Amino acid sequence: MLEVRNITKIYNQGTVTEHTLFKDFSLTVEEGQFVSIVGSNGSGKTSLLNIICGSIPVESGEVLVDGTPITKLKEYQRYASMGRVYQDPAAGTCPGLTMLENLSLADNKGKPFGLSRGVNRKRISDYRDQLHALGLGLEDKLDVKMGALSGGQRQAVALLMATMTPLKFLILDEHTAALDPKTAEVIMELTGKVVREKKLTAMMVTHNLRYAVEYGDRILMMNQGHVVLDRAGAEKKATGIDDVLGMFNRISIECGN
Amino acid sequence: MFSELVISTLMQGLIYTLVSFGVYITYSILDFPDLGVDGTFPLGAAVTAVALTAGVNAWATLPLAMAIGALAGLMTGLIHVRLKVRNLLAGIITMTALYSINLQIGGSNLNVDRSTDTIFTSPIVMSLFGEQTLMVRKVIVSAVIVVVVKLALDLYFKTKSGLLLRAVGDNAGLVTSLAKDRGSVKILGLMISNALVALGGCIVCHEQRSYNATMGTGQLVFGLAAVIIGVSIMNFYAASPVSRGFRGVKPLKWLALPAGTTAVILGSVLYKMCIQLAMSMGVPANMMKFITAALFLLVLVVSGRKGEAIINA
Secondary structure, eight states, rough: EEEEEEEEESSSTTTTEEEEEEEEHHHHHHHHOOOEEOOOOOOOHHHHHHHHHHHSOOOOEEETTEEEOTSSHHHHHHSSEEEEOSGGGGGGGTTTSSSHHHHHHHHHHTTOOOOOOOSSSHHHHHHHHHHHHHSSSGGGGGGGGGGGGGGHHHHHHHHHHHHHSSSSSSEESSSSTTSHHHHHHHHHHHHHHHHHHHTTTEEESSSSSSHHHHSSSSEEEEEEEEEEEEEHHHHHOOOOOHHHHHHHHHHHHHHHH | OHHHHHHHHHHHHHHHHHHHHHHHIIIIIIIIOOHHHHHHHHHHHHHHHHHTTTOGGGGGGGHHHHHHHHHHHHHHHHHHHHHOOHHHHHHHHHHHHHHHHHHHOOOSSOOOTHHHHOOOOSHHHHHHHSOOOHHHHHHHHHHHHHHHHHHHHHHHHHHHHHHHHHHHHHOHHHHHHHOOOEEEEEEEEHHHHHHHHHHHHHHHHHHHTTTEETTTTHHHHHHHHHHHOOOHHHHHTTTHHHHBTTTBBOOOOGGGGOHHHHHHHHHHHHHHHHHHHHTTOOGGGGGGGHHHHHHHHHHHHHHTOOOOOOOOO
């Protein structure tokens, strides 16, 4: 269970551009939930993810995992139980290393990075199987540098790498936004599959309302640091894309967009 | 006379390859322009000169210089990572501080007495290559050291720790998402790099039998030029049919892409040769650093790199 409790986040504190995004913001995500988060730009979606991952500091409040505060943990320490896929397909892999080296690094997460062989040859057939399951023909490109692959291919590998070792939370930060519609579809299907198979708790920020409704079993809409729509369970099932879009438009008009 | 010049240039190129290895790790792999190199190089030489004069075994000065060099790297790393000072400035701070440290250790210059054994006149080398001239022995010994370091680095880059080091320069965010502290990885890289640069200073001290507080000036530029020349040649080679195969004919395995460290050796020897060539054309000795800098500029412009980060090779 992931809990954000009484978070206050102020950008540019003490300057003329001071902006309070979150004031006493709280949110609880149950184990195994797939939460879709939608909202206009600047509504606080990505800031929320960054606060959970420890990428940005908060003025006050706590982030708790299974009741234990992790607010004092550094960003890298929090990733011990989290995986994250970013909007930029280049962010999740090392362009100068081969795919095999990238996968080997991800495979070793949580274990010491000592002086033993970086690439475990015995694992290659397993990597091939996992790549084959992606259906992108990547299993023959293990020795190709990541930088030479397309954005969609890189994002698929990034998703694979983020979920390779056991983890509790998967954080998806507009991870299909930079991809063409067809590739985005492929990546989204993969995401759904991985989350189901590994029974992950997932939080996905997206601008694609269809993905949000289709894949999430809970949908959150954010506006100016507040949750303006929160539907889960049967209520969520009854929520269609038109409902979400209607709400979205109403907020946008209120904000003058 | 001519062959002597060639062989002495080769030896110089080999010894200074150690500096280039260090620069390769910081500049090319970590994407960290470490100016501390100009201070670490004489540091290695100063420690070596003092140790040799004090009667320390010649071979023992190598790990000693490396350990002290690693400490200098640790200093740059801590300043950058823990105190969050920008990388260029962290290196400048270390370099400046080391200038005084070097003066404290070895004075402004220190000569190693002729009666003291260096690695080139040590009993083991004499028993193996005693019948060769000193110059030939210098070439052999430095070649062996460079090859050992090269192979060790190649092996290291393939370990888990080595992969993580390459990853941090390539995409530091990925290291964070692997639940590893990117700062510690950078510090480790800086320590390895500076250990190698200090080893370069150590071997130069053995070769010249002297240390000088100003001998560090231009070492970073030398290393950068050597790395850029080497990597450029390697990239050119990688795109050629010899490496890629021709009309479907696969190349021999050992002709495929050589390791980055091989490129660095090649770059160092070539660059030293260019400098020597300029010197032998009658440029006065005082102008050597000028030549080093001018050639570096030429290399930057010709290679089209102009100082941006090199791809992780």
